[in-house]
Amino acid sequence: MKILVTGGAGFIGSNFIYYMLEKYPSYKIICLDSLTYAGNISTLDEAMKNNNFKFIKGDITDRQLVFKLFAQEKLDVVVNFAAESHVDRSIKNPEIFLKTNILGTQVLMDASIKYGIKRYHQVSTDEVYGDLPLDRTDLFFTENTPICTSSPYSASKAAADLLALSYYKTFKLPVTISRCSNNYGPYQFPEKFIPLIIIRALNNKSLPVYGEGKNVRDWLYVEEHCEAIDLIIHGGKAGEVYNVGGHNEKTNLEVVETIIKELGKSKKLITFVSDRPGHDLRYAIDPTKIKNELGWEPKIRFDDGIKMTIQWYLDNKEWWTNIVNGEYMNYYEAMYGHREVITKGIKNTMIEEVASGRYK
Numbered sequence: 548m549k550i551l552v553t554g555g556a557g558f559i560g561s562n563f564i565y566y567m568l569e570k571y572p573s574y575k576i577i578c579l580d581s582l583t584y585a586g587n588i589s590t591l592d593e594a595m596k597n598n599n600f601k602f603i604k605g606d607i608t609d610r611q612l613v614f615k616l617f618a619q620e621k622l623d624v625v626v627n628f629a630a631e632s633h634v635d636r637s638i639k640n641p642e643i644f645l646k647t648n649i650l651g652t653q654v655l656m657d658a659s660i661k662y663g664i665k666r667y668h669q670v671s672t673d674e675v676y677g678d679l680p681l682d683r684t685d686l687f688f689t690e691n692t693p694i695c696t697s698s699p700y701s702a703s704k705a706a707a708d709l710l711a712l713s714y715y716k717t718f719k720l721p722v723t724i725s726r727c728s729n730n731y732g733p734y735q736f737p738e739k740f741i742p743l744i745i746i747r748a749l750n751n752k753s754l755p756v757y758g759e760g761k762n763v764r765d766w767l768y769v770e771e772h773c774e775a776i777d778l779i780i781h782g783g784k785a786g787e788v789y790n791v792g793g794h795n796e797k798t799n800l801e802v803v804e805t806i807i808k809e810l811g812k813s814k815k816l817i818t819f820v821s822d823r824p825g826h827d828l829r830y831a832i833d834p835t836k837i838k839n840e841l842g843w844e845p846k847i848r849f850d851d852g853i854k855m856t857i858q859w860y861l862d863n864k865e866w867w868t869n870i871v872n873g874e875y876m877n878y879y880e881a882m883y884g885h886r887e888v889i890t891k892g893i894k895n896t897m898i899e900e901v902a903s904g905r906y907k
């Protein structure tokens with residue numbers, strides 16, 4: 548079996564590559580990644596030592612390159628992780644999200660049709676369903692929940708999903724889609740909430756919590772997402788959507804407090820900052836379909852997964868120091884510099900807070 552994994556130098560894609568190389572020693576894995584700011588080639592250092600693994604630097608929107616790759620490699624399966632994935636960035640600059648997430652998906656599927664791919668898997672997100680109210684804990688996203696997006700990121704992912712389903716119906720491309728909740732674990736880029744909080748807490752820096760920290764996310768340890776995709780590409784039915792996640796709901800404040808407690812840091816580091824525009828209130832997955840059809844269910848409780856994740860960031864300081872000391876600092880300044888810091892009713896910008904010495 549030969550699998551093309553796009554976006555494999557990013558967080559979930561790299562975890563998937565390691566999962567598959569270990570579980571299927573006879574499979575060949577090819578990674579196509581353009582190495583945007585979120586892709587990190589050093590993440591794949593160990594995979595590079597495996598003869599069954601090959602890395603190709605390239606953009607999924609580059610039609611010529613993609614078609615050439617498909618012509619040369621005789622692929623069986625495509626798993627598309629490649630995407631612009633950060634909601635906050637999509638609010639600042641939506642265009643690249645539309646290009647990569649929608650047009651890139653189209654290019655990969657066009658090539659998949661031409662070269663007779665046996666399974667095209669689109670890695671999607673629960674964000675396509677919008678959000679659920681905080682006071683209705685009885686409600687969950689099912690595969691039949693209507694698409695109702697909030698951010699340019701989620702809108703681009705929803706567009707790609709609809710395009711993929713149209714390719715199944717119109718061109719008979721054997722497509723499957725997984726819609727997963729928030730992942731956490733090794734190799735997650737430090738702009739995302741959990742690694743951001745771990746790394747800043749380790750450095751005794753303020754911990755930015757949007758709004759009042761009441762928004763809820765349904766956290767899934769990344770390896771369990773990889774396991775779900777493995778089951779879907781092998782046993783899932785073409786044309787079907789599978790929700791992945793479930794029953795690890797935490798408010799953002801609970802997540803920060805857990806990390807602070809684990810690291811023995813002070814709660815005083817918590818800094819409430821102005822909210823994300825269009826901030827989804829609650830995500831919660833109903834995983835009944837994938838459980839009944841493919842036998843998948845989440846096993847790792849958040850309390851255990853977060854300990855493993857913190858330990859990974861403690862053991863792999865070099866991996867993230869290289870990131871946070873580089874271009875990322877400019878990003879942090881641009882994203883958070885002018886956010887309001889809300890301290891006991893007084894609203895200042897972060898820059899004013901830094902000047903006053905209250906914000907580190």
Ligand code: NAD
Nearest residue numbers: 554556557558559581582583585586606607629630729730
């Ligand atoms: P990530 O941002 O960590 O990694 C994305 C990878 O894609 C990077 O390596 C980047 O270099 C690559 N990439 C970006 N644009 C590309 C292009 N045009 N051509 C080739 N490569 C390109 O993302 P992630 O968190 O690992 O998410 C992977 C996928 O899973 C995304 O499709 C995302 O929408 C989806 N997803 C993520 C989560 C989550 O919690 N992180 C949850 C559900 C679904």
Ligand code: DAU
Nearest residue numbers: 632633634672673674728729738739740755756757762799
């Ligand atoms: O649900 C799946 C989605 O999860 C994926 O599709 C996205 O690719 C992935 O980035 C993630 O989206 P979120 O917006 O939920 O993740 P993020 O890590 O950006 O934020 C998680 C929560 O934490 C969210 O409610 C916003 C909040 N937050 C985030 C940051 C970066 C803060 O309070 N402070 C912060 O500094």
